[in-house]
Amino acid sequence: MFQGSMVALVTPMNEDGSLDRPALRRLVDFHVENGTDVIVAVGTTGESPTLDMDEHCEVIRLTVEYARGRVPVIAGTGANATTEAIELTHCAEKAGADACLLVTPYYNKPTQEGLYRHHKAIAEAVPIPQILYNVPGRTACDMLPETVERLAAIPNIVGIKEATGNLDRVNEIRRRCGDKIDVYSGDDATALDAILLGAKGDISVTANVAPRLMHEMCALARAGKEPEARAINERLMGLHKNLFVEANPIPVKWALNEMGLIKGGIRLPLTPLSSKYHETVRQAMRTAGVIS
Numbered sequence: 001m002f003q004g005s006m007v008a009l010v011t012p013m014n015e016d017g018s019l020d021r022p023a024l025r026r027l028v029d030f031h032v033e034n035g036t037d038v039i040v041a042v043g044t045t046g047e048s049p050t051l052d053m054d055e056h057c058e059v060i061r062l063t064v065e066y067a068r069g070r071v072p073v074i075a076g077t078g079a080n081a082t083t084e085a086i087e088l089t090h091c092a093e094k095a096g097a098d099a100c101l102l103v104t105p106y107y108n109k110p111t112q113e114g115l116y117r118h119h120k121a122i123a124e125a126v127p128i129p130q131i132l133y134n135v136p137g138r139t140a141c142d143m144l145p146e147t148v149e150r151l152a153a154i155p156n157i158v159g160i161k162e163a164t165g166n167l168d169r170v171n172e173i174r175r176r177c178g179d180k181i182d183v184y185s186g187d188d189a190t191a192l193d194a195i196l197l198g199a200k201g202d203i204s205v206t207a208n209v210a211p212r213l214m215h216e217m218c219a220l221a222r223a224g225k226e227p228e229a230r231a232i233n234e235r236l237m238g239l240h241k242n243l244f245v246e247a248n249p250i251p252v253k254w255a256l257n258e259m260g261l262i263k264g265g266i267r268l269p270l271t272p273l274s275s276k277y278h279e280t281v282r283q284a285m286r287t288a289g290v291i292s
Contacts, residue, residue, distance in 0.1 A: 001099065001129060001158050001182060002072060003200040003222065004037030005214040007207035008045035010249050010256060011059055013265030019055060021062060023262045028066040030261060035215035036207060039067060043076035043101055044138065045205055045249045050267040053084075057091035064096045078103030078133060082118050089126040099129040101161060101203070106139035112147045123154045130156055135163035135186060145172045152180040161186040161203045162194075170194050188240040192233045195221040205248055206239045209255045210288045238284030245277045255281055259290065 009031070012023035031039055041063035042048050042056055051059065060075040067073050075092035077100040079085040089100050104110075105118060123130055132151060136142035142164075151157050162169055163186025173183055174197070182200040185191035191202035195218060207214040213232055220229035243251045247270065254273035256262045258281075266272060273281065285291045 002038050005207050005218045006038035006203045007036045008040045008043045011046040012262040015265050017267045025066045032070045034211035036211045038072045040074045060092050061095040072098040074099045074101050076101045080105035085122050086125045093128040101131045101133050103133040104139050104141045104143050115143050119151050123156050129158045131159040133161040149176040152177040163187050165190045170197050174198050208252050210290050235288050238287045242281050242284040
């Protein structure tokens with residue numbers, strides 16, 4: 001259903017932490033102009049845990065409005081309470097999002113049966129296409145391939161963002177599920193290899209900073225042009241790694257501020273990037289050619 005470079009968009013904020021709506025419009029235009037294939041609004045990179053319900057729904061609505069149909073918009077609507085996830089998913093459907101991305105419930109550590117029932121309940125409550133999101137390094141909850149296989153039988157569960165960085169996991173999900181759902185990488189450092197194994201694209205943090213190169217790399221990989229894709233990926237590897245020197249989205253918001261695309265706002269408990277990492281991230285940006 002979706003493919004290519006799918007940016008996990010930051011939520012721009014003013015220095016006081018309030019939403020910066022003009023900057024959000026600029027970011028959407030920036031991605032359309034630079035070839036981003038899909039915009040993912042208010043995922044975890046978009047600081048979804050610190051937005052209240054009204055803000056969360058507003059950012060989805062504004063992103064859809066600013067995109068104006070030029071690029072698909074997937075809304076992050078996951079939560080660790082099933083009822084809250086259903087409410088957010090209703091908001092996204094009403095706003096006109098093309099699909100929703102639902103992270104596994106964090107902190108409460110459900111069983112595999114609990115994960116199955118959680119996602120089944122959301123899918124049955126809201127008919128919009130839904131993409132599972134497995135990132136156990138952040139959630140302390142790992143959705144196993146056998147659970148993905150069960151969920152793939154639900155018609156409007158159409159994909160999974162697999163962010164373990166484990167390529168064997170990508171292979172196993174594809175073996176179990178076949179064409180029932182699409183697999184997307186959620187780990188920039190291994191995304192190229194995941195696409196070469198059959199993933200449809202990458203839901204990417206790096207794409208915030210280097211959208212054109214991420215689009216080109218994903219397109220080349222999907223076309224089977226491995227040497228050309230690897231050449232671009234080598235330029236991006238510093239970003240893939242160093243945009244995580246502190247918790248995401250701290251480094252990527254700092255980088256976008258350096259590029260003049262957003263202000264420096266970020267919400268507690270996250271804090272601005274430590275000064276000791278400034279040159280590390282700058283050098284990765286220089287190598288990728290996004291700053292001189």
